[in-house]
Amino acid sequence: MNADARPTPAPSAALLAGALRRLRLRHAWSTRIAAAALVLLVALVAIGPVVAPHSATALIGPPFAGPSSASPLGTDYAGEDVLSRVLAGGRTVIAFAFVATLLAYLTGGMVGLIAGYRRGWIDAVLMRCMDVLLAFPPIIFLLLLATGFGNNVAALIIGIAVVHMPGVARIIRAATLEVSVRGYVEAAVARGDRLITILRRELLPNMAGPLVADAGPRFTVSILLVAAVNFLGLGIAPPTADWALMISENRAGITINPLAVLIPALMIGLLTVSLNTLADAFASSLGTTLDTESLRR
Amino acid sequence: MTPMTEPADPVVVVEDLTVRSRIGATVLDRVSLAVRESESLGLVGESGSGKTTLGHALLGYARPGLEFASGSVRIAGAELLGRPDAGLRPMRGRFISYVPQDPAAALNPGMRIGAQIREIVLVHAPDWDADRLAGELLRRVELPADHAFQRRFPHQLSGGQQQRVAIAIALACEPRVIVLDEPTTGLDVVTQGLILEEVNRLRRELDVAMVYVSHDLAAVSQVTDRIAVMYSGQVLEQAELGAIIGHPRHPYTAGLVSSVPDHRRPQHLVGIPGVAPDDPDRVPGCLFAPRCAIKIRDCEHARPPVTEVADGHLVRCIRWAETTRPLPLPRVMTPPSRQSALLAVSELTARHRTRGLTTTAVDKVSFTVWPGSCVALVGESGSGKTTIARCLAGLHAPDGGSIEFGGERLAAAARHRTREQRRRIQLISQNPYESLNPRHSIADQVGWPARALRGVSKRESQSEVGLLLERVRLPARLGERYPSSLSGGERQRVAIARALAAHPDLLVCDEITSALDVSVQAAALDLLRDLQRELELALLFITHDLGLVAAVADDVLVLERGIQVETGDVISVLHAPAAPYTRRLIGAAPTLPLVAPESGAP
Numbered sequence: 001m002n003a004d005a006r007p008t009p010a011p012s013a014a015l016l017a018g019a020l021r022r023l024r025l026r027h028a029w030s031t032r033i034a035a036a037a038l039v040l041l042v043a044l045v046a047i048g049p050v051v052a053p054h055s056a057t058a059l060i061g062p063p064f065a066g067p068s069s070a071s072p073l074g075t076d077y078a079g080e081d082v083l084s085r086v087l088a089g090g091r092t093v094i095a096f097a098f099v100a101t102l103l104a105y106l107t108g109g110m111v112g113l114i115a116g117y118r119r120g121w122i123d124a125v126l127m128r129c130m131d132v133l134l135a136f137p138p139i140i141f142l143l144l145l146a147t148g149f150g151n152n153v154a155a156l157i158i159g160i161a162v163v164h165m166p167g168v169a170r171i172i173r174a175a176t177l178e179v180s181v182r183g184y185v186e187a188a189v190a191r192g193d194r195l196i197t198i199l200r201r202e203l204l205p206n207m208a209g210p211l212v213a214d215a216g217p218r219f220t221v222s223i224l225l226v227a228a229v230n231f232l233g234l235g236i237a238p239p240t241a242d243w244a245l246m247i248s249e250n251r252a253g254i255t256i257n258p259l260a261v262l263i264p265a266l267m268i269g270l271l272t273v274s275l276n277t278l279a280d281a282f283a284s285s286l287g288t289t290l291d292t293e294s295l296r297r
Numbered sequence: 298m299t300p301m302t303e304p305a306d307p308v309v310v311v312e313d314l315t316v317r318s319r320i321g322a323t324v325l326d327r328v329s330l331a332v333r334e335s336e337s338l339g340l341v342g343e344s345g346s347g348k349t350t351l352g353h354a355l356l357g358y359a360r361p362g363l364e365f366a367s368g369s370v371r372i373a374g375a376e377l378l379g380r381p382d383a384g385l386r387p388m389r390g391r392f393i394s395y396v397p398q399d400p401a402a403a404l405n406p407g408m409r410i411g412a413q414i415r416e417i418v419l420v421h422a423p424d425w426d427a428d429r430l431a432g433e434l435l436r437r438v439e440l441p442a443d444h445a446f447q448r449r450f451p452h453q454l455s456g457g458q459q460q461r462v463a464i465a466i467a468l469a470c471e472p473r474v475i476v477l478d479e480p481t482t483g484l485d486v487v488t489q490g491l492i493l494e495e496v497n498r499l500r501r502e503l504d505v506a507m508v509y510v511s512h513d514l515a516a517v518s519q520v521t522d523r524i525a526v527m528y529s530g531q532v533l534e535q536a537e538l539g540a541i542i543g544h545p546r547h548p549y550t551a552g553l554v555s556s557v558p559d560h561r562r563p564q565h566l567v568g569i570p571g572v573a574p575d576d577p578d579r580v581p582g583c584l585f586a587p588r589c590a591i592k593i594r595d596c597e598h599a600r601p602p603v604t605e606v607a608d609g610h611l612v613r614c615i616r617w618a619e620t621t622r623p624l625p626l627p628r629v630m631t632p633p634s635r636q637s638a639l640l641a642v643s644e645l646t647a648r649h650r651t652r653g654l655t656t657t658a659v660d661k662v663s664f665t666v667w668p669g670s671c672v673a674l675v676g677e678s679g680s681g682k683t684t685i686a687r688c689l690a691g692l693h694a695p696d697g698g699s700i701e702f703g704g705e706r707l708a709a710a711a712r713h714r715t716r717e718q719r720r721r722i723q724l725i726s727q728n729p730y731e732s733l734n735p736r737h738s739i740a741d742q743v744g745w746p747a748r749a750l751r752g753v754s755k756r757e758s759q760s761e762v763g764l765l766l767e768r769v770r771l772p773a774r775l776g777e778r779y780p781s782s783l784s785g786g787e788r789q790r791v792a793i794a795r796a797l798a799a800h801p802d803l804l805v806c807d808e809i810t811s812a813l814d815v816s817v818q819a820a821a822l823d824l825l826r827d828l829q830r831e832l833e834l835a836l837l838f839i840t841h842d843l844g845l846v847a848a849v850a851d852d853v854l855v856l857e858r859g860i861q862v863e864t865g866d867v868i869s870v871l872h873a874p875a876a877p878y879t880r881r882l883i884g885a886a887p888t889l890p891l892v893a894p895e896s897g898a899p
Binding site for chain 1 (some may be wrong): 687723724727728737801
C-alpha cells in the first residue's frame with residue numbers, strides 16, 4: 001500500500017520519475033505502440049526537412065503524378081513532391097497547437113486558480129465570463145477571427161487558446177477547490193506564505209494528475225482545430241507545406257494521386273491518437289500516487 | 298431447520314481461521330473463538346488488526362482480494378466456509394446479520410426506509426407479514442413506526458436514526474447472532490451513548506448473541522460480556538470483561554487498557570511505544586515483541602502458543618505471569634500562573650455563509666489562555682470549536698469580538714498579522730492524512746516554517762529538522778521520506794514538528810488525535826505534555842473526548858452549538874458540572890468499568 005519510501009532528489013522530479021517508472025511497469029501494448037509512434041513522428045518532423053529529397057516548394061514534375069523513383073509518393077496539385085511536403089508539413093501544426101494549448105493553460109489556468117482559491121464573488125464573476133466564452137461554437141469563432149484578421153497566425157493561435165480557456169479554467173478551478181481545503185494549504189495560509197508560494201509549493205504539485213489527464217486531449221483538439229482552419233485555407237497560406245493544408249489543396253486530385261491526401265491525413269490521425277493514448281497512460285500512472293493518499297484515509 | 302442447542306452451547310464457533318490476501322500476506326492468523334447463545338463478545342483492536350476481516354468472516358464473506366486459507370466458521374453448527382454464495386444467502390439474515398460501520402453508506406439512498414426493512418423480510422422470510430414487521434421493528438429500535446416515517450429516505454434521518462434503521466434491518470429476521478461493526482464510530486458522544494443503551498436493551502429483550510467490533514475499548518465495555526483483543530491478525534487475549542480490564546495477562550492488553558482516557562480521573566495516559574508491524578509475516582516471534590517492555594529472547598524466536606491461564610481466559614504470551622497493568626499516574630495539577638494572559642478572546646462571534654444562508658457557528662465566546670497552560674475546547678460536531686481554531690489562526694474572519702494575543706489585538710486575516718504574531722501561534726489540524734503535502738519530503742516541510750517565519754536560511758532550517766524530528770520522538774532519517782510512507786501517528790508527529798519549527802508560544806490542536814488509535818493517541822498526548830513542559834508552550838486543545846480533557850487540560854470550555862455553556866478549571870467542570878449539557882456529555886461518555894487493578898504480581 002505504501003508508495004516508494006526511497007529518498008528522491010526533488011519533489012517535482014520525484015513525481016515525474018515515479019510516474020515514468022510506473023509507466024514503464026505498465027506493460028500495456030497500446031502505450032508502447034503509442035510511445036513508439038510518437039517518437040517516430042517527432043523525429044520525422046524534426047529531421048524531416050533535412051533528409052527530404054526535394055525542397056518542399058520546388059516544382060519537380062506534372063501535377064498529381066503517381067509514385068516514381070524520384071518522388072515515392074508522387075506529386076501534388078502544383079507538381080511539388082508529396083514526400084518532401086509531408087516531411088516538412090508537421091512543424092506548423094504541432095507548433096501552433098502546442099503554443100495555443102500552452103497559452104490556454106497560462107490564461108485559463110490563472111483564471112481557474114484565482115476563482116478556486118479566492119471563491120466568493122470573484123469566483124462567480126470569473127466563471128460566468130468563462131461561460132460566455134463557452135457559448136461560442138469553436139469553429140465559427142475561429143472562422144470569424146480568420147475572416148476578420150485574414151491569414152494571421154497569431155490570431156489563429158490566440159483564437160484556439162480562447163476556445164480552450166473556459167475548459168481549462170473549469171478543470172483547474174475544480175482541482176484548486178479540492179486541494180485548497182487540505183490541511184497543508186491552510187497551514188501555509190496561516191503562516192502567511194505569499195500567494196505565489198502557496199500556488200507553487202502547495203497547490204500546483206498536487207494538481208498534476210488531473211492536469212496531465214486534461215492536457216493530452218486538449219492538445220489533440222488544438223491540433224484538430226489548427227488542421228481544420230488550415231484545411232479551410234484560413235490559417236497558413238500556400239505554398240507553405242502543412243499537413244492540413246495539403247489535404248485541402250490536393251482533394252481535387254484524390255482519384256488521380258490519393259497518396260497526396262491520405263498520407264497527410266494519416267499523419268494527423270497518428271499524431272492525435274498516439275498523443276492521447278500516451279497522455280491517458282501517463283495521467284493514470286500519476287493518478288495512482290494521488291489515489292493511494294485517499295485510500296489510506 | 299434450526300438445530301436444538303442448549304443455552305450455553307456456542308452459537309458461533311471459529312476454529313483456526315486463517316485468511317490471506319491473494320498475494321499471500323497473512324491477514325488473520327489461526328483465530329479461534331466462540332460466542333455462546335445470547336452472549337455478547339467484543340472484538341477490540343486497532344486499525345489493521347484484522348477485526349473487520351474477522352467480523353466479515355463470521356458471515357462467510359471475505360473482501361475482494363482476500364481468501365479463506367484454512368480453518369472453519371460455524372454458525373449454529375452449520376459450516377459457512379466453502380459454501381457458494383447461493384448457499385450462504387439463506388444463512389445470512391436468518392442466522393447471522395450485520396450492522397455496518399457507516400449507515401449513511403450502507404442504506405440505499407434511493408429507497409424509503411420502510412421498503413428497505415420490508416425487503417429483507419421478503420427475501421429471507423417470504424411467508425412473514427413484512428408490513429406489520431416493519432412497524433414493529435422500528436418501534437423496537439425506538440423510532441416512530443408510522444407510515445410517514447417509513448416513507449422517509451435515509452438522508453432525511455439523523456446519523457443516530459440511520460444507525461437504528463440499520464440495526465432494525467439486522468434484527469428483521471430474528472437472527473441468532475448480530476455482528477456490529479463499529480456501529481457508533483461516526484456518531485457524536487451523546488448519540489453514541491443512546492445507541493449503546495439501545496444495543497444493551499435489545500440484548501436483554503431479544504436473547505440474541507452479539508459480536509461487537511470496535512477500536513474503542515471503553516464503548517465495547519458498555520455492551521459486552523467477553524472481550525477478544527486483536528493485534529496484527531491474531532487474537533492475543535480473550536477473557537471476561539472484568540478480567541481484561543482488571544487483570545490483563547497480555548502486555549498489549551495492559552497497554553491498551555491504560556491508554557484509554559477516563560474523564561473521571563485526571564491521569565497521565567501511558568500509551569504503547571512504537572507501531573504494529575507493517576508485515577506480520579516477517580516477524581518470526583511474537584507480533585507484539587517489538588513494542589513489548591517485558592520481552593525475553595524466546596519471545597522473538599517463535600510465535601507464542603495460546604495458554605489458558607484461568608477458566609475461559611486465553612492468552613498468546615509466554616510472559617503472561619509477569620504482565621502487570623501499569624498503575625495510572627495521577628496528574629499533578631499545577632495551576633498556571635494567571636498574571637498576564639497570552640491569549641484573550643472576548644465575545645468572539647463567527648458566522649458561516651453558504652448560498653445566502655447565514656449560520657452563527659460561534660456566538661460570543663470568551664476565554665483566556667495563560668502562558669504555559671492548556672485550555673480545552675469541548676463540544677460535539679457543529680459546536681463551533683473548529684471555527685474558533687480557524688479564527689485564531691487567521692483563516693476565518695470573525696464577525697464580532699476581539700482576539701488579543703500577547704497584549705495586542707490580532708487582525709482577522711493571517712496575512713494582515715505581523716510575522717511575529719503568525720510565528721507565535723501555530724495550528725495543527727485534525728486529519729493527519731491531509732495536514733502534510735504529499736509532494737514534499739518530510740524534511741522540506743518541517744524545515745519550511747523556520748524559513749518562512751524566522752527568516753532562517755535553507756541550510757540552517759534543514760539542520761534543525763533532525764532535532765525537531767527527534768523532539769517528537771521520530772528518527773531523524775525520516776526526513777528524507779514522503780508522507781505517503783508514514784502511518785497516521787507518524788504524520789501527526791511530523792505535523793507537530795512542523796509547528797514547533799516556528800518556535801511558537803501557542804499551539805492550537807484541533808482534534809489532532811481523533812484519527813489515531815488509542816495506544817498511539819496516548820503516546821501523542823504524552824509527547825504533547827512533555828513538549829508543553831520543556832518548551833513552556835500554551836495549548837488550546839480542541840476535542841470531543843472528555844477523557845482527553847481530563848488527561849491534558851487545566852481549564853475547560855464547553856460549547857454547545859456555538860454557545861459557551863460552561864467554563865472552569867478541569868476538576869470542577871468534570872466533577873461538578875453546572876450546565877445540563879455538560880452533564881449530558883459526561884453521562885454519555887463511555888468509560889471502562891472501575892475494576893481495581895491488581896497490585897504487583899499475582
